[in-house]
Amino acid sequence: MASSGNKNINAKLVLLGDVGAGKSSLVLRFVKGQFIEFQESTIGAAFFSQTVAVNDATVKFEIWDTAGQERYHSLAPMYYRGAAAAIIVYDITNQASFDRAKKWVQELQAQGNPNMVMALAGNKSDLLDSRKVATEEAQTYANENGLFFMETSAKTATNVNDIFYEIAKRLPRLQQAPNPSGMVLVDRPAERAAAASCCS
Amino acid sequence: MMYGGSGTQSRRDLAIEYQAQIPTLRPSIHARRANMTVKFQDLYGFTVEGNVDDVNVLNEVREKVRQQGKVWWALEAEKGANWYLEGHISTTLKSSLKISSLVNAITLKKLIRGGIPPNLRPRVWFSLSGAAKKKSTVPESYYNDLTSAVEDKVTSATKQIDHDLPRTFPGHPWLDTPEGHAALRRVLVGYSFRDSDVGYCQGLNYVAALLLLVMKTEEEAFWMLAVLLENVLVNDCYTNNLSGCHVEQRVFKDLLTKKCPRIAAHLEALDFDVSLVCTEWFLCLFSKSLPSETTLRVWDVLFYEGAKVLFNVALAIFKINEEKLLMAHQVGDVINIIQRSTHHLFDPDELLTVAFDQIGFMTTTTISKQRKKQEPAVMAELDQRIRRLNSNSNDK
Numbered sequence: 001m002a003s004s005g006n007k008n009i010n011a012k013l014v015l016l017g018d019v020g021a022g023k024s025s026l027v028l029r030f031v032k033g034q035f036i037e038f039q040e041s042t043i044g045a046a047f048f049s050q051t052v053a054v055n056d057a058t059v060k061f062e063i064w065d066t067a068g069q070e071r072y073h074s075l076a077p078m079y080y081r082g083a084a085a086a087i088i089v090y091d092i093t094n095q096a097s098f099d100r101a102k103k104w105v106q107e108l109q110a111q112g113n114p115n116m117v118m119a120l121a122g123n124k125s126d127l128l129d130s131r132k133v134a135t136e137e138a139q140t141y142a143n144e145n146g147l148f149f150m151e152t153s154a155k156t157a158t159n160v161n162d163i164f165y166e167i168a169k170r171l172p173r174l175q176q177a178p179n180p181s182g183m184v185l186v187d188r189p190a191e192r193a194a195a196a197s198c199c200s
Numbered sequence: 201m202m203y204g205g206s207g208t209q210s211r212r213d214l215a216i217e218y219q220a221q222i223p224t225l226r227p228s229i230h231a232r233r234a235n236m237t238v239k240f241q242d243l244y245g246f247t248v249e250g251n252v253d254d255v256n257v258l259n260e261v262r263e264k265v266r267q268q269g270k271v272w273w274a275l276e277a278e279k280g281a282n283w284y285l286e287g288h289i290s291t292t293l294k295s296s297l298k299i300s301s302l303v304n305a306i307t308l309k310k311l312i313r314g315g316i317p318p319n320l321r322p323r324v325w326f327s328l329s330g331a332a333k334k335k336s337t338v339p340e341s342y343y344n345d346l347t348s349a350v351e352d353k354v355t356s357a358t359k360q361i362d363h364d365l366p367r368t369f370p371g372h373p374w375l376d377t378p379e380g381h382a383a384l385r386r387v388l389v390g391y392s393f394r395d396s397d398v399g400y401c402q403g404l405n406y407v408a409a410l411l412l413l414v415m416k417t418e419e420e421a422f423w424m425l426a427v428l429l430e431n432v433l434v435n436d437c438y439t440n441n442l443s444g445c446h447v448e449q450r451v452f453k454d455l456l457t458k459k460c461p462r463i464a465a466h467l468e469a470l471d472f473d474v475s476l477v478c479t480e481w482f483l484c485l486f487s488k489s490l491p492s493e494t495t496l497r498v499w500d501v502l503f504y505e506g507a508k509v510l511f512n513v514a515l516a517i518f519k520i521n522e523e524k525l526l527m528a529h530q531v532g533d534v535i536n537i538i539q540r541s542t543h544h545l546f547d548p549d550e551l552l553t554v555a556f557d558q559i560g561f562m563t564t565t566t567i568s569k570q571r572k573k574q575e576p577a578v579m580a581e582l583d584q585r586i587r588r589l590n591s592n593s594n595d596k
């Protein structure tokens with residue numbers, strides 16, 4: 001229970017970004033510690049949950065990994081509605097995916113929750129030789145738009161847990177006084193650390 | 201060897217082959233004792249994970265399929281090979297035949313809800329769905345001409361298809377082979393040129409893959425896909441904004457409130473949007489959620505009775521889990537309940553009995569009216585989103 005100063009909060013998190021940027025791979029790495037070259041393609045969105053401990057608090061992320069094909073974007077509002085956090089993913093070897101990421105940022109800024117923690121992930125950082133998007137460019141964009149930025153690799157696991165951890169730390173509810181209204185208290189350990197069955 | 205060639209030789213009965221390879225599943229004593237998860241192949245070659253009870257259920261289903269096969273064959277022996285077509289197309293028949301065709305129609309509806317045996321599925325689906333008729337309106341060489349004319353073309357649709365081929369039921373013993381990928385590619389790419397409004401939409405890869413497994417020839421799978429998108433499902437399910445899919449979701453929410461009011465109220469209180477789980481069902485026609493034979497039993501009815509049955513089935517999934525859902529207080533729990541349930545619905549009758557006997561009758565006309573009612577709201581919502589996005593990017 002939340003008696004000994006421990007806070008347990010649930011946080012809805014959505015991943016958005018171009019097809020092939022590596023959203024599903026990041027989630028798989030974070031939730032199961034795996035990397036699989038060909039995962040089943042996502043239809044609509046897949047759901048996962050994973051818990052992160054931050055200081056004296058436990059954050060249970062309810063993660064929505066959305067499908068990337070353009071026409072699926074009309075479904076996106078249902079996944080980011082009420083989300084506490086978003087990771088916008090692009091592929092550092094693909095300039096178009098960075099442009100697409102900016103569009104997502106705009107959309108979230110226009111209609112998301114103003115307190116939403118937004119992270120920009122430049123994924124596939126292991127593919128340095130084919131880099132197309134400079135780190136500085138992305139960092140500047142992130143600073144200008146109040147995003148928190150990291151380059152990640154789902155393949156090598158670089159910065160994957162870190163980005164989720166950093167998001168957890170930044171959740172407004174963790175920084176406020178304990179027990180703000182509307183907070184859901186969880187009094188049991190996270191079930192099946194990895195929700196093995198995604199939305200399939 | 202080509203899987204889907206047109207010669208009779210290659211019309212291999214995959215389902216039967218799998219049955220022959222794995223007669224009855226016998227979980228080891230070890231598995232029984234430990235109640236552990238075992239992996240096995242189902243009727244259509246998919247690897248499924250389940251416990252010993254699931255294996256037993258699956259064995260019972262195999263036996264039921266065999267029994268149902270006998271019923272179908274007996275009817276054929278009695279009434280002639282294409283008797284079911286008579287029940288279907290009763291308009292041009294003489295009055296003396298009309299009574300028999302009415303009897304056939306009633307028999308047929310019941311029989312189809314009871315399931316079409318896997319080895320009769322290709323023939324029955326092809327004629328009853330209207331695919332045969334659709335094919336007969338174009339030259340014999342249509343499919344071959346189409347696929348060879350477009351095989352080297354590159355479009356955004358073909359790129360997305362190529363991306364998805366290895367991600368469509370990865371690990372399936374036939375689908376996930378170069379031969380399987382090539383057949384699926386021809387069907388999807390061919391269709392993307394037949395209807396450029398649809399082009400290719402993710403989700404169709406799973407639908408077409410399962411059609412290939414059932415129909416066993418590429419060409420027939422292609423025509424089944426065509427009849428499905430052009431005649432069976434609502435319009436625009438898969439086009440630009442998926443507007444048809446948005447309409448179906450709204451109709452479904454109304455139906456859930458009406459047919460399962462307690463669940464609807466409870467989920468509403470949790471602020472849980474049922475579309476979070478249902479969208480995929482409607483886009484993949486359950487192929488990603490239900491075990492293969494259960495999915496195909498839904499499709500048996502879908503091709504005969506129309507798209508309204510998708511609502512029956514979706515409602516039934518909620519209904520089956522009513523008590524558990526009412527106890528759930530978190531979004532994650534709701535999703536886990538639904539997913540665990542769908543993945544373990546190995547017995548199709550368990551689902552279909554609820555879908556058709558407990559949910560209650562809904563006519564196509566009623567559903568069509570509801571769709572008409574929702575269309576303007578969906579269009580307005582989609583429009584508003586686009587306008588908001590545009591005005592926002594102009595600001596920048």
Ligand SMILES: Nc1nc2c(ncn2[C@@H]2O[C@H](COP(=O)(O)OP(=O)(O)O)[C@@H](O)[C@H]2O)c(=O)[nH]1
Nearest residue numbers: 019020021022023024025037068124153154155
């Ligand atoms: N080298 C490399 N490949 C990656 C990485 N993340 C994803 N991929 C590959 O990129 C492709 C698309 O990944 P996926 O997670 O399906 O992207 P999504 O469409 O955004 O969900 C797959 O082939 C992955 O194996 C990464 O960090 N490094």
Ligand SMILES: [Mg+2]
Nearest residue numbers: 023024042067
């Ligand atoms: Mg994905």
